[in-house]
Amino acid sequence: MMKKTFILLLVLTSFVFSCSDDDDNTSNTLTLNLQGLEALGDDFVYEGWIIVNGAPISTGVFSSVTFPQEFTVSAKDLQLATTFVLSIEPKNDTDPAPSNTKILAGDFALNQAIINSKAVVGDFSESSGKYILATPTNGNNTNEFSGVWFLDLSSGSPATGLDLPELNSGWKYEGWVVMNGQPISTGTFSSVSGFDDNATTSTFKGSINDGPPFPGEDYIQNAPTGLTFPTDLRGAVTVISVEPYPDNSSAPFAFKPLMANIPTNAADHATLSLTVGPLSELTGTVSR
16 A cells, blocks of 8 residues: 555656646747837847846847737746847847847736837937038038038037937937938937047048037038039938947938928028927837
């Protein structure tokens, strides 16, 4: 009798451990439904993460921006997850942790997380801006409609023209002018009251100086194929975008918090206003 009891105990113990292992190995579906996301350059992918006990666990990478998309995730981890985060990662990334370039995040409430970009990129709801048309880098007061500078000259002296939040790590601002449907960068920048990143190296600017210590660009020489410099920016569109950093795409990213249709009758050195851009926030839902 004792022998039979012992064998029965072994069987029950084996069953319990087997069920426990099965529970640990079961998986559930995580569904992403995101709005406004755009394709990345060839060297980068999106990667989802769930935060479990304070640690990130990858839910998988993707390049397509057609949604909804589904991912298979450990049922145990998914149930314990408190937060979902979406980041931008190098395509052949060997780092097991999320990059600094986080684009969406939100906490789970029951089986869904409503995610947005405000907390991890920036809140652009109060953003505004001023700009002028001028070409200070050629130094001869000619072709004054061939440059755009994001500054305020209404007081008679150059002042900060952009009111934008400080970006979280992994992001930079970039100015653009769209000429004949072609976006041409004015340069990337982190500070609205300092030289942008290409102030000394721009191939477009004039040869007299680097211009004022504000974001902007003169389009004086070395025009891309299909364009002619100097030019007349009146009637063109100027945009401030928010770009991943690092970024391998030559096109503006999805975030475009400020823009302006440059008036066809604009005067040079007159202070003009930027308006709300086409996209200042990304949103979506994550379901488990």
